[in-house]
Amino acid sequence: MMGFQPADKYEYTYSGSEMNVPLYVGTMDNSENIEVAAMLFLNGEVQPYSYTLNGKVSEKQMVHYFTLGPNETINFTALVTPISGEKGDVIGMQFATVFKSDYLPEQDGNTSFGNCGKINSTICIPVNMQASGINETKADIVKTTITDIPEETMAMLEGLVTNDTDNPLDYSSYLKIKTEDNRNCLYSENGKLNLTLQIYGGKEVAKKITFFINNEPVKVDNCDYCEINTTTDKMTVFDVCIDVSEYKELCSFYAVAATSGEDYLIQDDTTQSERCLLINK
Structure with a gap:
């Protein structure tokens, strides 16, 4: 389970101040702790973000990792300054997770990842750019x-x-x-x-x-x-x-x-x- 937290309107506006984007990651039917990688895509690029959880603010990173217990859901708020996009643009933002992101198959034998490492993503939601993003990527x-x-x-x-x-x-x-x-x-x-x-x-x-x-x-x-x-x-x-x-x-x-x-x-x-x-x- 993952996605944008329920809202009256799934749309954001960037006017020069950091956007608050409520998100959640969760698991079902797992019998042990699993690692989930969580990332945002904005205008097709991996979007760095920090997040707030339980009153604490994380460091800004491209990808964040959560360890989830059986049937556990974590709600957090991403703090986003767009990495891309010009003033006047309307661009798409997606949330994506990678289930069992730390899994590696053995070099010998079956090297399949199965369902581990598979990315799941939401649909794009619009971000109205009333100010330009950082635009330093190449x-x-x-x-x-x-x-x-x-x-x-x-x-x-x-x-x-x-x-x-x-x-x-x-x-x-x-x-x-x-x-x-x-x-x-x-x-x-x-x-x-x-x-x-x-x-x-x-x-x-x-x-x-x-x-x-x-x-x-x-x-x-x-x-x-x-x-x-x-x-x-x-x-x-x-x-x-x-x-x-x-x-x-x-x-x-x-x-x-x-x-x-x-x-x-x-x-x-x-x-x-x-x-x-x-x-x-």
């Missing part, structure tokens, strides 16, 4: 290639819809990390992780793609995120290089694509790639 404008979607991919997607006349690409967008062996293992080389990513499905929108190691955002080519535009009924392919030289031998890795600008009105899903085991040697 986008990596990657070179993209637009291709047809492979027949085997389309066949798999068509099996997910019940009506033969429906276009399966209309329902969801997909973000994939291309691997040589089709397993969820990634291998660095000389401290660098070179990746090819594929995004397809959904509407034609602007996307910002952030990369996460152990649930924390990482730089790509000294930038905070990649910025691309998707193309209807086509696959967008691009390459990135990430410096992983400072990380441990085994880490979790995934990418998240979030819609930016007012395109959230067209499509507001936040798409996570498969969760991968990064083997860093």
Whole structure:
């Protein structure tokens, strides 16, 4: 369980003062304590925030972690100064959590994450920008290639819809990390992780793609995120290089694509790639 706390109106206005955003995280049916990572996306970017809980104010971080007992819910208020957005914009804000964020599979044997490490996100709610945000983040404008979607991919997607006349690409967008062996293992080389990513499905929108190691955002080519535009009924392919030289031998890795600008009105899903085991040697 997670989301924005119940309100009469799900809409915020930024006028230059910190926004108070009431949120909650909770669990059901777990028999032991679990760790949940909690983050905000604003204008497609990971939004740093601090929060108040039991009269105390946390440090400002990109991601916060909560340890939840069985059937426990924590209500807290995020304190948000928009990282992005210009005066006059209306941008989308989403709350997202990662269940069992500290889970890592074994290197040998089954390397599947199962449901662990999977991101869950709310719909976007509007933020009316009566003042500009901080706007100090940097986008990596990657070179993209637009291709047809492979027949085997389309066949798999068509099996997910019940009506033969429906276009399966209309329902969801997909973000994939291309691997040589089709397993969820990634291998660095000389401290660098070179990746090819594929995004397809959904509407034609602007996307910002952030990369996460152990649930924390990482730089790509000294930038905070990649910025691309998707193309209807086509696959967008691009390459990135990430410096992983400072990380441990085994880490979790995934990418998240979030819609930016007012395109959230067209499509507001936040798409996570498969969760991968990064083997860093």
